Amino acid sequence: MDQREVRYELLHPDELNDIVEKAPIAYVPLGSLEWHGRHMPLGNDAIKVYEICLKAARITGGVVFPPIYWGTECLKLRALGVRDGTVDVDYSTFKAFLLDIVRRIMKQGFRVIVLLTGHYSREQVSAVKEVAEICEKITESVRPKGTPSVKIIALPEYELSLDLGYHGDHAAKWETSILLYLRPELVDMNKLTDLLGIDGEDPRKSASKELGEKVVNTIVKRLCELVKKALIELGV
Template identity: 30%
Template sequence: MTRQIERLRPHQIAEALSERSLIYLPLGTIEWHCHHLPVGLDALTAHGLCLRAADKTGGLVWPPLYYGTGGDHAGFPWTVMMPDETAIRPLLLHTLHRLNQLGVGTVVLFSGHFANEQLAMIDGIASDWNAIGKGPKVIPLAVNRARIENFEPDHAGLFETTLLSGLMPETVDRERLSSGDEGGLDRFDPKSPLWGIVGADPRRLPPVAPNELVDGVANWLAAAKPQRAG
């Protein structure tokens, strides 16, 4: 049975949550990730990793939210970035209230977008919610918080390219990147062959294979869970 809650009927949802009362809520954006990656990368990776983790832990995965905040790419092509958390926070809080009413025990806010503002938002929501001491426990996590040895998280660079290659290889096309030297160009200059990339050059060979990176992050996400409900 799929772990995607939107594809399940009510009795299937009840059965899955009776085994593990846990909902993963993946967060992302629509944001420029250079020419070789899809604009939905952050949400695609968050959703894919949540599904991998749920296969290990039980529980279900909510549809990803493709709106985020923060970062330096707001003016790049095909990017829709909220200026702050004002529009996003109420959506997440209302979702938590409804999941509380439905008896869910734990909710993981898992962000594939890890700008400082985004991380502050999910940390603040979790802190405020958990301080009440009622309803589901909320755990704020993000892709960049999974520490993979010798492989630093980035934006559209070698890390994110490798990660998405392990989850959805058909969405990645490294051949769209020029083989030329950067020539001293700033990566925020549209003339740069690595326009908008922050981090290691994705044209290099990664230190670990794509599937190994996916497994490493998914295992970390799964291990970050509390004890089984009940």
């Protein structure tokens, strides 16, 4: 790809036209604002999948929309007297918002839409998959008239690396490793004095940049394969 810029908000209209003509692919990174241990930022989930989407788009072409940080069903530690940083929205708000966004993205002529969620609460994953199904299957009632068919790839990023052992932890071995690789300046292991709000293996003993690189590379490669397959199925 000779495409220089993939970040949607930085494109000029002529650049957007060129991209949609060449590769009508839209990546939409979805995350949350919630406690991710004492060593990682509140927005980890969106930051993680945003970086993954940027890497994929630089291979497949297409655009990456700004990450959506507003997630649903996030971790709450307030009962423990902790300011957890969680600012989430209700399931119905999240789903309605996402549905609107995907419909508007379709109007711009994108044919393959990737909804990659780095936050995988039960409600968030189900909203993402339901929106994908609505937009793909109940097309005529939901899709703007005259819009061609679309393929929507909707999943949490860990689903692309299950065989490596990553099943989606929370600020533990895997998420810490991934951020150590993608945005090391955002991780401060010295702050990790306890494992409050961490679900998975102790990252102090198990996380590494090398593991992060391995899992990210696997996810990016497989995501690109899914996108290319979708383009072929659409005849694009």
